[in-house]
Amino acid sequence: MNVVLIGATRGMGRALARLLAARGDTLFLLGRNEADLERSARDLEVRGADGTVHVARCDLEDPRTFGPALERAFDSLGTVHTVVVTAGMFAPQEALESDRELTARLLHVDFTATVLFCEEVRERLLANGGGTLCVFSSVAGDRGRRPVALYGAAKAGLSAYLEALDHRYRREGLRVVCVKPGFVRTGMTADLDPPPFASEPAAVAARVLRAIDAGTPLVYAPGLWRVVMWGVRMLPRAVMRRARF
């Protein structure tokens, strides 16, 4: 399988890229920092990726970089079977509430820019006759909750877009996989207190890989979150207003 990844230098993206490498897939990495991308490329080569892992600079904050970067990736790989988006941005609610600029940046990165990136990918994959687009959203978008009002809003929008994209283009061969991880212990969450059922990137990655292979449109990772979030969605407003989570 030929896979393009953005966000694979860190966290869950790194773990997923390693699983792809271990089974001998061909990889192309996109990201902001070329030196860091090269380090990840070497790591994936030693771990079994097929041939040389090439990289190109692509900044999820800057949509002007999307077209040229994807062009290089699609040219380099010939046929692209899957594009994985794990890049994203996180900030705690308190930090966002006191910093409008940070809020604007987070909403832009996690919603607008991610959607624009997916649109670029959609066009290219459909032109090739189809493929899989796997994007990491979050359980934070499943219900308006006090601790993730802004981050959750961006992810809610992203999840809605991904679901619609899947409905709209699956028949033409574009399979969209929306991943909703719960709390995962990565560098992004290093400063937060892990809640119950916090999981490791490798466990999430294994589940996501199965979903990519099967074309599952929506996957909670770990699977327990499917039940937890179903419960949370069922809670009446009066209860949610008092809930601390």
Added chain:
Amino acid sequence: MSSTASAVGRVREISGWGGQSVRASEIRAEDLESATRGAVIVRGLGRSYGDSSLPPPGRREAVATPLADRILSFDEGTGEMVAEAGLALSAVYRVLLPRGWFVPVTPGTWHVTLGGMVAADVHGKNHHRDGCIGEHVTRLRMRLADGRIVECGPDEEPDLFRATLGGMGLTGHILEVGIRMARVPSPWIVAEHLPIPSIHDFLRELDTSAEAWPFTVGWIDCLSRGSAMGRGVLFRGRWARPGEAPATFPMPYRRPSVPFRFPEWAMSPPAMRAFNESYYRFHTLRPGRRIEHPQTFFYPLDAVGGWNRIYGHRGVAQYQCVLPRSRGADAVVRLLEHLTERGGTSFLCVIKDCGPEGTGLLSFPMPGVSIALDLPMRDDTQQVVDALNELVIEEKGRIYLAKDALTRPEHFRAMEPRLEEFLRIRRRYDPNSAIRSAQSVRLMGDPA
């Protein structure tokens, strides 16, 4: 993509593997270059038993490396691998062993990082033949106390290199490690388990096995007295040749974890005596040669997650010392007698003969016999350790810093004539001891 969460980490408890904790937070960092700027101490997977990976009392944070775990290069010709310091040995097993390579020296757990292995200059069952891991390190990339990033190796900044091998992370923060891997003929182990009736036979058998067997280690029952003192089981092994080994790869396995901290009576002397008795009898029943899973051979305790919880809320004080060969087997007998007289009981007692001293300035091994004991933390454990240390000083031996939680500074100085030179080199790179740990405050007089 980026985390803009506040830089202040949450205050939690962190502890060494022995289980004694301090209130501090662990900053898990993917980017070690930025996380180590101004850091007081860096830790790996927290498998050192005592306080070597804990921040000094006045500081509340330690940088943790396990997320910085990329392999930066691997040369199939020379076997040299360069990786970020947080790469775990368990990952090396998964990635390189299927291709016929493994670390030339492994400690008794694979839940260690390369950085931690270098900082403790770990030794293994093949110390008598291959020395410590430091003998196979080709280069280190480090952040120094003054903020500079430097490379060192056997021929580059050799003083810094020597002081860093076994230097418990006190000379600078290790960012990247280069190690020459060893070629293995198959991923399986040929092992023999021999029941040995007494300590004198044990030391003789370790000696004679050293010739033909690259890996040797012993378990001894240090609760039995008289003629049975120091009876035990000798494990010796080598990598299997392709014809002897199964064609499959020994996949990592995992058994259930210890779910909670056991009550203290679980490790009472009668319980430990019963365990030691049955362990010895079990091995007397099935001696002989077998093909063994490398995980079973090298990392028997890793199969049970969180096994340190059997020691209950107060945890365990590991004690490991080496007694010089020139003192003979009697020194070992004196140590075991000393232990039992003071009512010290140990569930596990591991014995290993060590080869020559290596490059590391503060490295633990010296030619002689190493004894490792698990002492459940009790009211009198400090006195037991003090008494053992006094004997070790008398015998001109030394202790292993990666295990130590209780040694007194005067005892440490008395058993470490090499300390002065270590401190001299360390001062050259870090005059104010900006990089320090709870252990260096306790043992080396660093400011709290």
